[in-house]
Amino acid sequence: xxxxxxxxxxxxxxxxxxxxxxxxxxxxxxxxxxxxxxxxxxxxxxxxxxxxxxxxxxxxxxxxxxxxxxxxxxxxxxxxxxxxxxxxxxxxxxxxxxxxxxxxxxxxxxxxxxxxxxxxxxxxxxxxxxxxxxxxxxxxxxxxxxxxxxxxxxxxxxxxxxxxxxxxxxxxxxxxxxxxxxxxxxxxxxxxxxxxxxxxxxxxx
Numbered sequence: 423x424x425x426x427x428x429x430x431x432x433x434x435x436x437x438x439x440x441x442x443x444x445x446x447x448x449x450x451x452x453x454x455x456x457x458x459x460x461x462x463x464x465x466x467x468x469x470x471x472x473x474x475x476x477x478x479x480x481x482x483x484x485x486x487x488x489x490x491x492x493x494x495x496x497x498x499x500x501x502x503x504x505x506x507x508x509x510x511x512x513x514x515x516x517x518x519x520x521x522x523x524x525x526x527x528x529x530x531x532x533x534x535x536x537x538x539x540x541x542x543x544x545x546x547x548x549x550x551x552x553x554x555x556x557x558x559x560x561x562x563x564x565x566x567x568x569x570x571x572x573x574x575x576x577x578x579x580x581x582x583x584x585x586x587x588x589x590x591x592x593x594x595x596x597x598x599x600x601x602x603x604x605x606x607x608x609x610x611x612x613x614x615x616x617x618x619x620x621x622x623x624x625x626x627x
Contacts, residue, residue: 578624580623588612588613
């Protein structure tokens, strides 16, 4: 746009000076067949030779002006082509930037989505680890309880067996008449103690 304005100013300046011709250090204006000096017609005052030289100089200047106009028009067209190219390039760059921004935005969204999935996976893993720990704790507790129950059962069976053995031994000795009153008292006390022990073991089942 600036180039066009400069060209227009140059053409305008040349147009203003187009009718002026400097001949023998004097400025003349040529309008049609008339030659003016400071606005006064001096055609008849000048010799035919001077008139021809002034008109010839005017013709040369006019041709130069036409050439300058043509060049100015050419420069104007070239400037327009360059401006259009620059405009197209700017448009292309803008589109490229737009595509790049869209691609970056998409990548960022994908990254955030992956981050979210990873975060959820970590959360799920922590939850599963917590549940596993809880299950292991429950299992240990159940194993401990089972062990205690088995021990209590074994103790009860052992105590019951001792009690039954003591009764059988007492009955055997009593039937054979081999128990003195002291031995009988001791045996009965022993049987009672073993009975209490078996009942206590049964209570722990």
